[in-house]
Amino acid sequence: RPPFPKYTRAEVACHRSEAERVWVTYGSDIFDITDFLELHPGGKGKILLAAGGALEPFWALYAVHGQPHVLEILHGYKVGELSPEEPPPPATGDPYAGDPPRHPALKVNSARPFNAEPPAELLSETFLTPNQLFFKRNHLPVPTVDPATYQLQVQGPDGRPLSLSLAELRSRFPRHEVTATLQCAGNRRSEMNAVRQVKGLEWGTAAIGTARWAGARLRDVLAHAGYAPDDGHNHVCFEGLDRDLSGTTYGASIPFRKAMNAEEDVLLAYEMNGEALPRDHGFPVRVVVPGVVGARNVKWLGRISVGPDESQSHWQQNDYKGFSPSVDWDTVDFTTAPAIQEMPVQSAITEPVPGATVPPGDLTVKGYAWSGGGRGIVRVDVSLDGGQTWHVATLAGEEQVPGRVWAWKLWQVTAPIPPGVTHLNILCKAVDASYNVQPDTVAPIWNLRGVLSNAWHRVTVTVER
Ligand code: HEM
Numbered sequence: 242r243p244p245f246p247k248y249t250r251a252e253v254a255c256h257r258s259e260a261e262r263v264w265v266t267y268g269s270d271i272f273d274i275t276d277f278l279e280l281h282p283g284g285k286g287k288i289l290l291a292a293g294g295a296l297e298p299f300w301a302l303y304a305v306h307g308q309p310h311v312l313e314i315l316h317g318y319k320v321g322e323l324s325p326e327e328p329p330p331p332a333t334g335d336p337y338a339g340d341p342p343r344h345p346a347l348k349v350n351s352a353r354p355f356n357a358e359p360p361a362e363l364l365s366e367t368f369l370t371p372n373q374l375f376f377k378r379n380h381l382p383v384p385t386v387d388p389a390t391y392q393l394q395v396q397g398p399d400g401r402p403l404s405l406s407l408a409e410l411r412s413r414f415p416r417h418e419v420t421a422t423l424q425c426a427g428n429r430r431s432e433m434n435a436v437r438q439v440k441g442l443e444w445g446t447a448a449i450g451t452a453r454w455a456g457a458r459l460r461d462v463l464a465h466a467g468y469a470p471d472d473g474h475n476h477v478c479f480e481g482l483d484r485d486l487s488g489t490t491y492g493a494s495i496p497f498r499k500a501m502n503a504e505e506d507v508l509l510a511y512e513m514n515g516e517a518l519p520r521d522h523g524f525p526v527r528v529v530v531p532g533v534v535g536a537r538n539v540k541w542l543g544r545i546s547v548g549p550d551e552s553q554s555h556w557q558q559n560d561y562k563g564f565s566p567s568v569d570w571d572t573v574d575f576t577t578a579p580a581i582q583e584m585p586v587q588s589a590i591t592e593p594v595p596g597a598t599v600p601p602g603d604l605t606v607k608g609y610a611w612s613g614g615g616r617g618i619v620r621v622d623v624s625l626d627g628g629q630t631w632h633v634a635t636l637a638g639e640e641q642v643p644g645r646v647w648a649w650k651l652w653q654v655t656a657p658i659p660p661g662v663t664h665l666n667i668l669c670k671a672v673d674a675s676y677n678v679q680p681d682t683v684a685p686i687w688n689l690r691g692v693l694s695n696a697w698h699r700v701t702v703t704v705e706r
């Protein structure tokens with residue numbers, strides 16, 4: 242093929258809209274991506290932000306692009322090269338350079354943004370998950386917030402904004418403590434992926450953790466701002482201080498009724514397990530919504546507003562929703578499903594780990610169990626023989642008020658391995674206070690986003706002979 246034509250950056254910059262065709266550069270190559278705009282998994286709006294210029298600063302933020310298949314797609318659209326005398330794109334720096342250090346035991350599912358979970362067998366070691374091992378799920382770089390100048394904005398009933406410093410949040414409102422489990426909607430997604438490809442990070446069984454949270458009650462702050470429980474509002478919206486290049490912040494919402502009900506224990510937390518909230522977990526203030534999916538527990542809280550509508554954020558509207566197994570990315574209509582709030586009953590085996598070799602004799606199996614909406618766990622059944630016979634596990638954890646059981650139970654069971662058996666097919670399943678049970682297999686609950694993955698957990702091990 243003839244050599245590609247050469248252009249200057251100024252010429253590339255003339256192609257910023259569909260009418261002019263949309264060009265971008267990567268290294269010294271030029272691409273016409275107009276025909277890819279509608280196909281972009283991250284949306285047309287996002288990709289257009291790079292129109293007429295370099296992709297590097299954007300891809301530094303969304304590291305999902307650093308994969309061979311993405312570069313392959315891009316190279317299909319090559320139309321030219323930058324003239325050799327053109328300067329390199331201005332250095333943009335690493336948007337993640339300010340992220341905090343992390344514990345080496347974490348299994349990193351994505352480095353930028355940072356998403357990681359502990360080895361599952363460490364989860365069942367302690368009822369409260371150590372902060373350093375607690376799973377981290379960030380959509381963007383961790384914002385750097387100065388606690389001395391931090392101001393939480395709360396939109397009042399008449400539109401009048403209330404602004405609270407960290408010191409005011411600590412001193413003006415009673416300190417309230419809650420032990421609550423936080424679980425990502427995508428926990429155990431890799432098991433759905435094994436059935437059929439889903440879109441999302443490959444979480445194992447440890448995108449869940451339990452902490453003792455301390456902070457001001459959200460209802461106290463809303464009351465201070467002038468709201469009353471019977472005001473007839475529908476939703477409380479939260480905005481994080483983490484923002485993408487277009488300035489869009491992470492956001493989510495919960496029902497106003499939930500926020501205003503003292504029994505729901507919704508917190509604006511400034512402490513986690515007795516320490517100031519770590520940077521990865523939302524320093525200096527995050528929302529903790531007990532019994533509700535991780536995604537609504539907004540970190541680095543910047544703004545609270547109240548109104549008739551749910552948060553308009555991508556994560557409330559077009560993500561974190563469940564669909565039928567028959568819905569695919571061509572047919573999905575996000576307006577047809579409600580945003581996930583309370584989570585269904587869940588349990589998993591943390592020990593032994595899949596593929597382990599165990600000695601003959603008695604086997605001890607450990608794990609966790611939890612359900613959303615304050616529904617406690619009433620029983621965990623464990624089988625060593627693929628579900629033919631069952632053992633009832635012993636549950637351990639904090640005593641909590643019925644209907645407000647926000648924390649998980651750790652469980653364990655010791656049972657004899659039948660003589661002569663070479664492999665064990667270990668299963669667990671939990672029952673919550675409403676007698677909800679887990680589905681036995683993944684396929685019937687498969688969904689394109691890989692959320693709400695709560696089938697019986699299965700671990701296969703070899704018996705030493
Ligand atoms: C996701 C391609 C530009 C933001 C993706 C994915 C591909 C892709 C293939 C899916 C990756 C995967 O999950 O394996 C491209 C190409 C681009 C481009 C070829 C340029 C020609 C951009 C720009 C931005 C952006 C400029 C942001 C300003 C995103 C986001 C996702 C994504 C946020 C994740 C979507 C999700 O997981 O829901 N892109 N992209 N992309 N892209 Fe791009």
Ligand code: MTE
Pocket residue numbers: 375376377378379380381423424425426480481482483491492521522523534535536537538539540541542
């Ligand atoms: N809040 C902000 N501001 N930004 C985020 O990326 N991720 C959400 C939620 N709150 C997120 C956020 C998701 S999807 C989950 S599962 C939890 O935070 C994870 O909390 P953790 O990192 O403290 O475990």
Ligand code: MO
Pocket residue numbers: 378424425426427535536
């Ligand atoms: Mo999540």
